[in-house]
Structures are given as C-alpha cells and as structure tokens.
Amino acid sequence: MKSLPPLKPLISFRSAARNKSFTKAAHELNLTQGAISRAVKQLEEFFGFELFERRNRGLFLTGKGKQLAEGVEEALVRLERVSEAIRLPETKRRLSVSCEPSLAMRWLMPKLETFLASNPHTDIHLSTGGGPIDLSAEGVHLAIRRSDFAWPPHYHCTPLGRERIGPVCSPEYWAQHKNGPKQRLHTRTRPEAWSDWDSVSTIRIDFNSEKYFDHFYFSLQAATTGFGMAIGPEPMVRDDIKQGLLVAPYGFETTRIEYVTLSLDRPGTDNDMNAFINWLKAELSLPTH
Incomplete structure (x- = not known):
C-alpha cells in the first residue's frame, strides 16, 4: 500500500486529464479550480515530477502524466464496472457490447436471442x-470489429475467424443478367470492398454501371431488391441466402481481415464475456447452405 498515491486526488486528476483543463474538471466534479489544482499538486509532490505542462495556453499531460492517466482510467473503469455489477440484481449480469453496424443489424441482432436463451443471467447491452x-x-x-485498424496495445484481442466475402444479388437479378453486364453496388463506408474481392479471386465480372450507397447495410438491402450486385460478407448474407432472397453465384473467398473482439479485461477472467465470445466463434464458423 505504500506505493499507492493518495487516492482521493486521483478523481480530480482523472477529470483534468480527460478534459485537458482544470476549469472543465472543476465544472464536471462541482469543485473549484483551486481544488483541482491542489489535488494535482498533491499527486505531483507524491511522485516527485510534474503531471501536466502548459504550452500555447493549453494543458498537456507529460509523458509520465499520460502513463499515470491511462492506469488511473483503467483502474477506475474496472471499479465502476464492479460497483455496477454488485448493485444489479443477482439474476442479471450486464455485458456492454459494441458491434460493427452492418454486422449487428444483419447478423448479430437476429441471432442474439439464441444466446440469451441459453444464458438467461446475462444482459447484453448492444450498441453499434x-x-x-x-x-x-x-x-x-467488448467490441466486435474487423481487424483493419490498429488498437491500443493494452487491449485484449480475441480472433473470431477470417472474413469471407463474395458478390451477391437477388435470384431474379441473376436469372436476368448472369450472361450479360451487371450493375455494381458500392458503399461509401467501405469503398474498398470490391477491391478486396478482386485481390482474393480470379473471377472478373462484367459491369456496365455503378451505384453508390451511404452505408454497407443499404447496399446489401439494395441487392436483395434487385438493384444489382453487392459484395456480401458471408455472415451478413447467410440468412438471406437460406431464405432465397440472395444468391452468391461465385461463392465466397477468405480475405486477410479477421473478425476480432477487443476488451480491457482478459476474456478468460469473465465467465459471461468468455461464454459470449465462444458463442460468437461458433456462430461465425457455421457454413452457408
């Protein structure tokens, strides 16, 4: 315990670090600016170095200040979660999950009830x-993401499986255009989707027109209504193919991208999180028929 800094000032330091301002921290905590300044000074005296520096009228964390801020943030978030967990009724344990919007709408949300049915004590709070x-x-x-960006090194990453993609369209559209040129459907939120397909497939499709949509979800919805041909990640179109709303005439190819989960806590230390991740892996690996 001798290595621990005074705990009460950590709340003020956390707020000042997040807001990059003593004034905003004071407003957030309903304290005076002087109280925030004294709390930070108390920590600086304990550690023997400055936590903030002022440059160009701005407040910035020093190198060691940033290191402390990251540790304090992680510790207090975990404490908040424990506090939240023990205050909730024992029959429900909340798991907050963020998921890629299209994957959430076209795959996770329709299947989530099957997980909840076998895990009735877990309350999934889903955001996109x-x-x-x-x-x-x-x-x-827990965040469900594609591995196409860099995340902080202290995040725990659990691979769920490689992404599989393929061109999809409605059965009616395919019947009318399979031997002729087609309309290619793009999405502005994932403009590289067709390039990804070209990089993993030797099949080249004849297109004579293109149409753009603001979101990946909309391009897939347009494909089901006969607008043209879109790139479909296999999990997102699996149910539509089973129901006969879409066909994947060229099949699916595996890309370099993985679906992953990101978490602050190691999944093995949280039974609810571990059960949910194992369920995700099993569901994503199911074949398309």
Missing part, C-alpha cells in the same frame, strides 16, 4: 460502432 474505439470512455466491455 465501427473502427477504433475507446473502451474506457464509452464504458464498453
């Missing part, structure tokens, strides 16, 4: 988001 995420700031236990 893509790419980089600050797990601490957003209060997320």
Whole structure:
C-alpha cells in the first residue's frame, strides 16, 4: 500500500486529464479550480515530477502524466464496472457490447436471442460502432470489429475467424443478367470492398454501371431488391441466402481481415464475456447452405 498515491486526488486528476483543463474538471466534479489544482499538486509532490505542462495556453499531460492517466482510467473503469455489477440484481449480469453496424443489424441482432436463451443471467447491452474505439470512455466491455485498424496495445484481442466475402444479388437479378453486364453496388463506408474481392479471386465480372450507397447495410438491402450486385460478407448474407432472397453465384473467398473482439479485461477472467465470445466463434464458423 505504500506505493499507492493518495487516492482521493486521483478523481480530480482523472477529470483534468480527460478534459485537458482544470476549469472543465472543476465544472464536471462541482469543485473549484483551486481544488483541482491542489489535488494535482498533491499527486505531483507524491511522485516527485510534474503531471501536466502548459504550452500555447493549453494543458498537456507529460509523458509520465499520460502513463499515470491511462492506469488511473483503467483502474477506475474496472471499479465502476464492479460497483455496477454488485448493485444489479443477482439474476442479471450486464455485458456492454459494441458491434460493427452492418454486422449487428444483419447478423448479430437476429441471432442474439439464441444466446440469451441459453444464458438467461446475462444482459447484453448492444450498441453499434465501427473502427477504433475507446473502451474506457464509452464504458464498453467488448467490441466486435474487423481487424483493419490498429488498437491500443493494452487491449485484449480475441480472433473470431477470417472474413469471407463474395458478390451477391437477388435470384431474379441473376436469372436476368448472369450472361450479360451487371450493375455494381458500392458503399461509401467501405469503398474498398470490391477491391478486396478482386485481390482474393480470379473471377472478373462484367459491369456496365455503378451505384453508390451511404452505408454497407443499404447496399446489401439494395441487392436483395434487385438493384444489382453487392459484395456480401458471408455472415451478413447467410440468412438471406437460406431464405432465397440472395444468391452468391461465385461463392465466397477468405480475405486477410479477421473478425476480432477487443476488451480491457482478459476474456478468460469473465465467465459471461468468455461464454459470449465462444458463442460468437461458433456462430461465425457455421457454413452457408
């Protein structure tokens, strides 16, 4: 315990570090700016070095200050989660999950009830988001992402399986256009989707027109209604293929990208998180018929 700094000032330091301002921290904690300054000074005296420096009228963490801020943030977030867990009824344990929007809407949400049925004591709080995420700031236990960006080294990454993609369209569209040129459907949120297909497949498709959509989800929805041909990640189109709403005439190819989960806590130390990750792996590995 002798190595621990005074604990009460850590709350003020955390707020000042996150807001990059003593004034904003004081407003957030309903304290005076002087109280925030004294709390930070108390920590600096304990450690023997400065935690902040002022440059160009701005407040910046020093190197060691940033290191301390990251440790304090992680420790307090975990404490908040424990506090939240023990205050909830014992029959429900909350697991906050962030998932790529299209994967959430077209795959996870329709299947989530099967997980909850076999894990009735787990309460999944689902939000959507893509790419980089600050797990601490957003209060997320687990993020489901594609491995196409860099995440902080202290995040625990669990691979779920490599992504498989393929061109998809409605059966009616394929019947009318399989021997002729087709319309290619793009999405602005993932403009490299067709390039990804070209990099893993030797099949070249004849296109004579293109149409753009703001979101990946919309391009897949357009494909089911006969607008043209879109790139479909296999999990997101699996149910539509089973229901006869889509066909994948050229099959699916495996890309270099993986689906992964990111967490602050090691999954093996949390039974609810571990059970959910194992379920995700099993569901993603199911074949398309």
